[in-house]
Amino acid sequence: MRRYNLEVLGIIETYWTQIGQQRLTSGDxxxxxxxxxxxxxxTQGVALMLSKQAQNSLIGWESHGPRIIKASFKTKKEGITMNIIQCYAPTxxxxxxxxxxxxxxxxxxVEKCQKKDLAILMGDFNAKVGMDSTGYEDIMGRHGLRERNEN
Structure with a gap:
């Protein structure tokens, strides 16, 4: 995380059971x-790794099963919370x-996050966008793989 100057890192496919937190020797x-x-x-499993700085801003976190975890952080803007939701969608x-x-x-x-707050949704949605961008030209590039799936 330090090498890439990351404060929060989302992880999927941890394959860990249970819910918890662990301090690493790095302090993360x-x-x-x-x-x-x-x-x-x-199977499945999601995690968030927090730097020391992110830990200082952590308000709380919630487990939502083996596919979704959410953490909430104070921001520099008074009254605004940043919610990071890490996901691992089924294929x-x-x-x-x-x-x-x-x-x-x-x-x-997502709907439980207040409208005034910031919500960051990240993870693996197991989506294949394919190469056909018909109707989605404004949001898709030309370099998709294979065919689009329903995710």
């Missing part, structure tokens, strides 16, 4: 969210119910 703080059930599969191979459940939960988390 790791917030993690995985499956909570006993004997849960070691297209998952059934529609699992995908709907993920996106509904994500929508709910």
């Amino acid at each position: 703080l790791l917030l993690y969210s995985g499956h909570e059930e006993e004997n849960a599969p070691q 297209n191979d998952y059934n529609e119910d699992a995908k709907d459940q993920f996106y509904n939960r994500l929508q709910s988390i």
Whole structure:
């Protein structure tokens, strides 16, 4: 993180179970969210790594299962909170119910952020944009891979 001057780093596919935080020898703080059930599969998992400076601004954090974690930070602007939401979306191979459940939960988390606050949504949405940008020319480049998926 220091090499690239990062204050917050989002991580996916941690494969860790449980929810918690761990201070690293570097002084950085790791917030993690995985499956909570006993004997849960070691799949999915998300985390946020915070520098010392980010830790000083941390208001709180929430686990939303093995695919979503949210941390809230004070900003220099009085009364404005920065919410960072780290996600790991299901791939297209998952059934529609699992995908709907993920996106509904994500929508709910985003909607709970106050309108005046800053929300940063990041992670792996397992999206393939493909090479056909018809109708999306203003937001897509020409260098997509293969065909677009539904994510």
